[in-house]
Amino acid sequence: MTAIEASAAAGSSTFDRLGLLAAGVAISGLALGPFATLKPNRILDGAPVSLFAALSPPVAAAVMLLAAAAAIVVALRTPALLRLLAGLAVAAALLIALGTAPSHLVARDDMLARIGPGWGFWLAFLAFALVASDAIVRLRLRPLMRVAALALVLAGAGALFASGALDDLSLLKEYAPRAQAFWSEARTHLLLSFGSVAAALTLGVPLGLACHFSPRFEGPALGFLTAIQTIPSIALFALLIAPLGWLAANLPSASAVGISGVGIAPAFVALTLYALLPVVAGVASALASTPRDAVEAARASGMTERQALLLVKAPLAAPRLLASLRVTLVQTIGLATVAALIGAGGFGTFVFQGMGQTAIDLVLLGAVPTVALAFAASVALDAAAEAAAR
Amino acid sequence: MNVAFVARVALIVSVAAFLAAPSIFEPLLRSLAPEGAPVIYRHANLAELTALHLGLTALALAASALVGVILAISVTQPWGREFLPLSRSLANAGQTFPPVAVLAIAVPAVGFGAEPTLIALIIYGILPVFENALAGLGRAPARALEAADACGMTRAQRLRKVELPLALPAILAGLRLAAISGVATATIGSAVAARTLGEVVFAGLASNNLAYVVQGAGLIAALAILISDALLAMERKAAEAFPV
Numbered sequence: 001m002t003a004i005e006a007s008a009a010a011g012s013s014t015f016d017r018l019g020l021l022a023a024g025v026a027i028s029g030l031a032l033g034p035f036a037t038l039k040p041n042r043i044l045d046g047a048p049v050s051l052f053a054a055l056s057p058p059v060a061a062a063v064m065l066l067a068a069a070a071a072i073v074v075a076l077r078t079p080a081l082l083r084l085l086a087g088l089a090v091a092a093a094l095l096i097a098l099g100t101a102p103s104h105l106v107a108r109d110d111m112l113a114r115i116g117p118g119w120g121f122w123l124a125f126l127a128f129a130l131v132a133s134d135a136i137v138r139l140r141l142r143p144l145m146r147v148a149a150l151a152l153v154l155a156g157a158g159a160l161f162a163s164g165a166l167d168d169l170s171l172l173k174e175y176a177p178r179a180q181a182f183w184s185e186a187r188t189h190l191l192l193s194f195g196s197v198a199a200a201l202t203l204g205v206p207l208g209l210a211c212h213f214s215p216r217f218e219g220p221a222l223g224f225l226t227a228i229q230t231i232p233s234i235a236l237f238a239l240l241i242a243p244l245g246w247l248a249a250n251l252p253s254a255s256a257v258g259i260s261g262v263g264i265a266p267a268f269v270a271l272t273l274y275a276l277l278p279v280v281a282g283v284a285s286a287l288a289s290t291p292r293d294a295v296e297a298a299r300a301s302g303m304t305e306r307q308a309l310l311l312v313k314a315p316l317a318a319p320r321l322l323a324s325l326r327v328t329l330v331q332t333i334g335l336a337t338v339a340a341l342i343g344a345g346g347f348g349t350f351v352f353q354g355m356g357q358t359a360i361d362l363v364l365l366g367a368v369p370t371v372a373l374a375f376a377a378s379v380a381l382d383a384a385a386e387a388a389a390r
Numbered sequence: 391m392n393v394a395f396v397a398r399v400a401l402i403v404s405v406a407a408f409l410a411a412p413s414i415f416e417p418l419l420r421s422l423a424p425e426g427a428p429v430i431y432r433h434a435n436l437a438e439l440t441a442l443h444l445g446l447t448a449l450a451l452a453a454s455a456l457v458g459v460i461l462a463i464s465v466t467q468p469w470g471r472e473f474l475p476l477s478r479s480l481a482n483a484g485q486t487f488p489p490v491a492v493l494a495i496a497v498p499a500v501g502f503g504a505e506p507t508l509i510a511l512i513i514y515g516i517l518p519v520f521e522n523a524l525a526g527l528g529r530a531p532a533r534a535l536e537a538a539d540a541c542g543m544t545r546a547q548r549l550r551k552v553e554l555p556l557a558l559p560a561i562l563a564g565l566r567l568a569a570i571s572g573v574a575t576a577t578i579g580s581a582v583a584a585r586t587l588g589e590v591v592f593a594g595l596a597s598n599n600l601a602y603v604v605q606g607a608g609l610i611a612a613l614a615i616l617i618s619d620a621l622l623a624m625e626r627k628a629a630e631a632f633p634v
Contacts, residue, residue: 017472017473018472018473018476045498130476130480133479133483134475134476134479137475137476137479223394227615229570230570230611230614230615230618231610231611231614231615232570232573232574232577232610232611232614233574234574234577234578234588234591234607234610235574235577235591235606235607235608235610235611235614236607236611238591238594238595238603238604238606238607239603239604239607239608239611241600241603242422242600242603242604245600330485330486333486333488334486334487334488334489334490335488337488337490337491338488338490338578341578341581341592341595342595348490351490351491351494352490352581354494355493355494355497355581355582358497358498360494360495360497360498363491363494363495364495366491367487367488367490367491367494367495370488370491371486371487371488371491374486374487374488375483375486378482378486
């Protein structure tokens, strides 16, 4: 620690600078910004509504008191567990309070009006969510505990949505008439993203092994896959329409298994091609990075090439492979939204429909689950990579 | 002269030829267009759309490079180090956000057109620049930093003369990733009425004209590959100039 750092740490011993910033942002958001927006219908612009106007006086006072107490906790240097609980408690309380705004603001028979969060709500919510995620980093949880914490938060959020407390909010009003479509698009999105990554793994692991054992193959193979990865998603989807359409038209067995020019087939092929580069390069570089003495020790103890690969190189390479798989999966989950443009379905369907109708809540109905899915996949694989490294 | 070089020159020549005189390529694309439908996209000049596409990407890239590098410098200085773990996890979380969603959410704030696309491009470009600049700033070996301090350099001088040059290859690598995702996001920007080459692809998808789809997508793919190649060459030059 340098002298400057030491004095900085000593100077701020009572306050936590990050917490101070987050508390300031959250409280000013709640006090000054609109807590909710009120739209006459789903397309028109919203009018801002302040915290005390949006909620009944006791609820508003309770929110403000809880937020102020939590702000003090996070602004001071407090134990990480306490900060985590404070962050999560306020985030949940804000959501529940927002859920009560529609019944306070809108007449029961007004079916068109939409209540959503205002930017004051977002500032406070994100600031406390940040404090909570920072607290999780500070707690240095073991991988399994991190996954358990993620599962708890997801279960809590799921319970909150299922309880009906948020049903009158604009996002859920978009969901209600589309509940069936939502879950079928969710299945498509999962099939597209996880299916194509699984396909890339099945193809990519042998290719990566080939790269590892034959450097002459590695150069051209990685060069080709890099070029593919450079091509923008919509262009690659579009360029695959023609060849797949030709296949479907000229090969009865292809159309029999559901391959056609538009829809899920070109999207699936394109996403698999994208995911191949990280898998192939990941396998090759992970295998190349296994320590030479470990491999030599294996040879000396009489292992065959194959045994050395399976018993020594593969376990040593696993953490790096899982790390590159994390990036691949997160990227594929995001790219799968674009597939909706060529009629493949998935959460992107709602995003592009919402864009077309300028209905932002419909956009969010597609975007929020995509982000949640990518985030959950990222945390889970990150934990898996760390567990494999132990 | 190797295969990759020949392929690159051929790509540049065909892009230039296509933009200068698209009708030369009409016989090639003819079979893809429906009977009686136009083969070459004529609603807008393809060269102009290409220029708009590249201009939008370049403008956003400049902004994200500036913001990303400044952010990375801030959190590696003594006064900003407290925010380093947080900004790391923020950048990680940001990458889980699909660019399409950023684009869609920017529309109500600024309206349709080039602006929401520019915002999405900038936000999405900051992340790779920031992450790579961070890795690059950490690349300076301790002995180089000690030598700089021993010469009596101030912190700012050390940053400018030692740390930033050593980080340049990594920053350029981040810029290349940002450029690739930028070309892609600018394409989707056509969905919110930004004037880019995506327009050609979308027109083709809407009217079932594969000739449009192929010429738009082919141009975009060629541009992305050429831009990535150029930035990769710069990255190698920088790594040679400032070896660690």
